[in-house]
Amino acid sequence: MNRPGSAPGWARRLVAVVSWLVPRDARAEWREEWEGELDALARADRSGQGRGYPGVGRFVAGALPHAVWLNTKEWTMDSLWHDVRYAFRGLRRAPGFALIAAVTLALGIGANGLIFSFVNGLVFRPPVGIADPDRLVQIARSYDAAPRWDSWSWPALREIGADSPVFAGVAGYQDQSFVLGRGAETNQVAGQTVTGGYFEVLGVRPFLGRLIGAVDDVSPGGHPVVVLSYGLWARRFGADTRIVGQTVAVGSQPYQVIGVAPPGFVGPDAVGLAPEVWVPAMQRTGPGGRHPFGEWRMSWLRAVGRLNDGVTYAQAASAMDAATIRLRSADAGAEDIRVLLAPGVGLDPAGRGRVEQISFLLIGIVGLVLLLTCTNVANLFLARGASRTTEVGIRMALGARRSRLTRQFLTESLLVAALATLIAVPMVAAGSRLLPMLFPMALTVSVAPDPTVYLFLGVVGLLAGLLFGTAPAWAAGAGNMVDALRGGRDGRGQSRAQLREAIAR
Amino acid sequence: MPRALGITSLQILAAAGRQGSYGLDIVAQTGLPSGTVYPTLARLKEAGLLRAVWEDHRQAERSGRPRRRYYLLTASGGSALAEGAARLRTTATALGKLAEGRS
Numbered sequence: 001m002n003r004p005g006s007a008p009g010w011a012r013r014l015v016a017v018v019s020w021l022v023p024r025d026a027r028a029e030w031r032e033e034w035e036g037e038l039d040a041l042a043r044a045d046r047s048g049q050g051r052g053y054p055g056v057g058r059f060v061a062g063a064l065p066h067a068v069w070l071n072t073k074e075w076t077m078d079s080l081w082h083d084v085r086y087a088f089r090g091l092r093r094a095p096g097f098a099l100i101a102a103v104t105l106a107l108g109i110g111a112n113g114l115i116f117s118f119v120n121g122l123v124f125r126p127p128v129g130i131a132d133p134d135r136l137v138q139i140a141r142s143y144d145a146a147p148r149w150d151s152w153s154w155p156a157l158r159e160i161g162a163d164s165p166v167f168a169g170v171a172g173y174q175d176q177s178f179v180l181g182r183g184a185e186t187n188q189v190a191g192q193t194v195t196g197g198y199f200e201v202l203g204v205r206p207f208l209g210r211l212i213g214a215v216d217d218v219s220p221g222g223h224p225v226v227v228l229s230y231g232l233w234a235r236r237f238g239a240d241t242r243i244v245g246q247t248v249a250v251g252s253q254p255y256q257v258i259g260v261a262p263p264g265f266v267g268p269d270a271v272g273l274a275p276e277v278w279v280p281a282m283q284r285t286g287p288g289g290r291h292p293f294g295e296w297r298m299s300w301l302r303a304v305g306r307l308n309d310g311v312t313y314a315q316a317a318s319a320m321d322a323a324t325i326r327l328r329s330a331d332a333g334a335e336d337i338r339v340l341l342a343p344g345v346g347l348d349p350a351g352r353g354r355v356e357q358i359s360f361l362l363i364g365i366v367g368l369v370l371l372l373t374c375t376n377v378a379n380l381f382l383a384r385g386a387s388r389t390t391e392v393g394i395r396m397a398l399g400a401r402r403s404r405l406t407r408q409f410l411t412e413s414l415l416v417a418a419l420a421t422l423i424a425v426p427m428v429a430a431g432s433r434l435l436p437m438l439f440p441m442a443l444t445v446s447v448a449p450d451p452t453v454y455l456f457l458g459v460v461g462l463l464a465g466l467l468f469g470t471a472p473a474w475a476a477g478a479g480n481m482v483d484a485l486r487g488g489r490d491g492r493g494q495s496r497a498q499l500r501e502a503i504a505r
Numbered sequence: 506m507p508r509a510l511g512i513t514s515l516q517i518l519a520a521a522g523r524q525g526s527y528g529l530d531i532v533a534q535t536g537l538p539s540g541t542v543y544p545t546l547a548r549l550k551e552a553g554l555l556r557a558v559w560e561d562h563r564q565a566e567r568s569g570r571p572r573r574r575y576y577l578l579t580a581s582g583g584s585a586l587a588e589g590a591a592r593l594r595t596t597a598t599a600l601g602k603l604a605e606g607r608s
Contacts, residue, residue, distance in 0.1 A: 029574075032571070032572075033528065035571065036527075036572065037527070037529045037573075040529050040570065041529055043570065052534070052536070053529065053532070053533050054532060054533075054538070058538070058539070060539075061538075062540035062541075062542065062543050063539075064540070065541075065544050066539075066540070066543035066544050066547065069543075069547055069548070070547060
């Protein structure tokens, strides 16, 4: 006779929950065995005769693998392959149904994949051509009395980078448009003026020639050299490898091409216009043609730094207090100036916040769309299941177990989900070209799907298949053989109708 | 059983024995985790090397506890255990000779 309460309540409850994994025909005995063992363990523990026995927690943890083993022992490759072939034949007999279900589901899966592809491209994917982007930080100017995220003057940037133990290098850059060429070939291109450390800090290697370096940081106005983007070089200069050393007109002045940046490199920013030329910051002139290199008040350079080996972001952030003190003493006019850091590159903290807000909103919407499509497809499957009661009855009469029928129906759902995922792939690829046009800012980075997005699509497809397939699979296994053979006007028909109603609500 | 039994299966067969043992007792005898013992018991039962027998209700009631499920060696389980033990002995002998040769 069972004496409940002698084993801990939580362990008995765990066994009760896990027992649902055990096939129905073995469940009662499985539960009795585990409850009996728990009882024996508790008795042995109380009487002090439990030498060699494990603790209750360690012991009861074994209930899960035991239940899973019993659940999956029939899952041989042969039987799984049989299920897939059977499901495939079943769907081939109803191609219209299969196609409508798959396309409906593909819309939901594709919408989720598209938004993920967008967030992945804009936030998660490392910028192209930049080495170890997680070691980069953005450095910004702020004031205690008026917090902001702003750019730096040339002398201030020098001060931050000078003898800093936390940075391997600090660089500045400014977006600027340039007039390229002369006469009929003149056109305006987006570009950047950059300090000598820019390419080194970002860890960029040239595709051709060399990139702007410390040698181009020496004398104001004395470095008329330019680096071309790979795209501009290919488009405008016909990918001519002899371009290095030639002269092109930049803002009507002759500039020598010293190199070509690697394909896909667009600088550290994810938004804005993709730069096509880079010229040394030393070529920058301020108001009235004056050079801005001694001007503390003229802030124009956005700053990026690379952390020294072994320095964590937290250490770097706290070291900025020392940089702040140095700046305050150097720049007498700004007593409450402060140096701020943000990890990574791509988006500044405000931009990242905006993108996250928009992304959460969109993810919420497309998640809802997926839920609705799953509900619709589940209804389609339930309606189809109602017309298959005789088939189910015959299979049960031939000895098919309920769990086997449930698995069979679930396989059909997963097959449709796999088809839907395949349809969703080109939808996401096409959508990722259109979506940036709807975004309020220009994007320098591509939001096209990559292997991470395809993996995401696979996972969403699998989850969707399980989500919409569970109800029809449960309904298939919950039937009564005799009633089913009578033709479907039966208890199961009612339960299926109730399930359909519940889903429709 | 087509594949030769591993040490874990042999340990569990030996712990069950011809007299039979219940799961918790086999866990204690072998020192194996319950997450290994119970699925292996189920697998060995499926393979016909063990059989499971529920203890008589009256016996359990007399002891004032729930009835237990005992696992006992079948005839083929006994042969598999003997064959496995012989194989292990041969392996141990070969390893012993190898170790002596090295030293």
